[in-house]
Amino acid sequence: MVDKSSDADIRGTLGTVRNAMLLLDLMSEGPAYRQLSELAELSGLSLPTVHRLLRSLVLAQLIEQQERTSRYGLGPELARLSQRYLARLPIIGALSPYLVPLRNEINATIHVGILVRGSVVYVDRVDSTTTGVFRGSHRTEPALATAAGRVLASRSSDEDWARAVSRSDSPTRPLPPEARKEWSESPFLVVDGTVSANPEIAVPVFDGSGTVCAALAASLTAPADQATITLFSKHLTETASAAGRTLGHG
Numbered sequence: 215m216v217d218k219s220s221d222a223d224i225r226g227t228l229g230t231v232r233n234a235m236l237l238l239d240l241m242s243e244g245p246a247y248r249q250l251s252e253l254a255e256l257s258g259l260s261l262p263t264v265h266r267l268l269r270s271l272v273l274a275q276l277i278e279q280q281e282r283t284s285r286y287g288l289g290p291e292l293a294r295l296s297q298r299y300l301a302r303l304p305i306i307g308a309l310s311p312y313l314v315p316l317r318n319e320i321n322a323t324i325h326v327g328i329l330v331r332g333s334v335v336y337v338d339r340v341d342s343t344t345t346g347v348f349r350g351s352h353r354t355e356p357a358l359a360t361a362a363g364r365v366l367a368s369r370s371s372d373e374d375w376a377r378a379v380s381r382s383d384s385p386t387r388p389l390p391p392e393a394r395k396e397w398s399e400s401p402f403l404v405v406d407g408t409v410s411a412n413p414e415i416a417v418p419v420f421d422g423s424g425t426v427c428a429a430l431a432a433s434l435t436a437p438a439d440q441a442t443i444t445l446f447s448k449h450l451t452e453t454a455s456a457a458g459r460t461l462g463h464g
Contacts, residue, residue: 233259234267238276238288239331242354247285303328305419305428306338308457313340316453320446322432327362327416329370330354332377334363334429344435356381358389361405361416362429368397369418369426402447406437413437415446419454421461430454 240256241248248256254264268286271277275291300306309326317324317340326338334357357363357378367378375394382389397403402417415438416431430450438446 230267233257233263234271237264237267237271238292241277241286241288247280247283247287249283249285253286300337303337304461305421305457308460309338309419309428309430309453312453312457313338316340316432316449317342320432320449322434322446323412325362325414325431325433327360327366327429327431328427329357329363329366329374329378332367332374332379332381333357334360334366336362342433342435358382359405360431361403361414362431364397364403364405365416365418365429366426368394401451402443404438404443415443415450417447417450417454420458422458427461430457 236257236259237253240253250261250265250268253259253268254261257264259267268277268279272279272286272289275289277286278289279286305328306326313324313326321342321344323342324340325336327334327336329335333354335354355363357367358381363378367375370378379389402415404413404415406413413434413436414431415434416429418426419428419430421427430453432446432450434442434446
């Protein structure tokens with residue numbers, strides 16, 4: 215039986231929002247700017263529909279259009295909105311007083327990650343004293359490619375887990391069925407690293423209701439021995455627990 219109310223939603227306002235989100239998502243990946251025809255092809259939407267949506271998004275400054283090439287890319291309003299959102303995120307305020315002492319204790323770059331639509335978004339960081347003059351920017355990675363993302367995705371809802379799996383960089387190498395259970399039950403996780411990141415160890419941060427609200431992670435300068443992993447996980451867990459006690463129910 216077809217859910218006609220759902221079909222109506224897709225054709226109406228809710229469908230418009232979904233399509234706009236689809237275009238924003240497409241522009242968050244790949245090249246910084248894309249052509250109208252490319253966005254239509256990738257989204258599966260008609261050219262007139264994509265053009266109409268893009269005009270509205272440009273007026274809202276959620277998307278910008280290059281004058282020279284007429285291509286489209288993410289707009290500056292997203293930066294303002296993201297900063298407003300992060301300023302109100304309780305976990306950042308809870309962890310902030312602990313990040314520098316933790317960095318000093320283990321001399322590693324410290325990250326705070328949250329799960330968003332199958333990706334881990336690193337929303338705060340304190341760099342190691344040995345990082346040098348070049349700092350890595352805040353970044354977004356497929357969740358299952360990182361220790362922080364695995365900590366979060368494995369403990370998330372079935373829907374969020376499915377999104378994380380769909381964003382995996384290795385679709386030809388399916389996860390073993392037991393992966394989610396093993397990751398969710400482990401007190402910490404270690405991932406050797408990605409193209410854009412060093413090896414990483416991460417632990418969950420729980421709020422007052424016992425819900426995982428973030429991952430606290432440390433970047434390693436090289437693959438670590440078991441003694442280093444044990445030491446780092448101990449300090450990360452103690453910090454996550456201290457910050458979590460200041461959080462209310464999710």
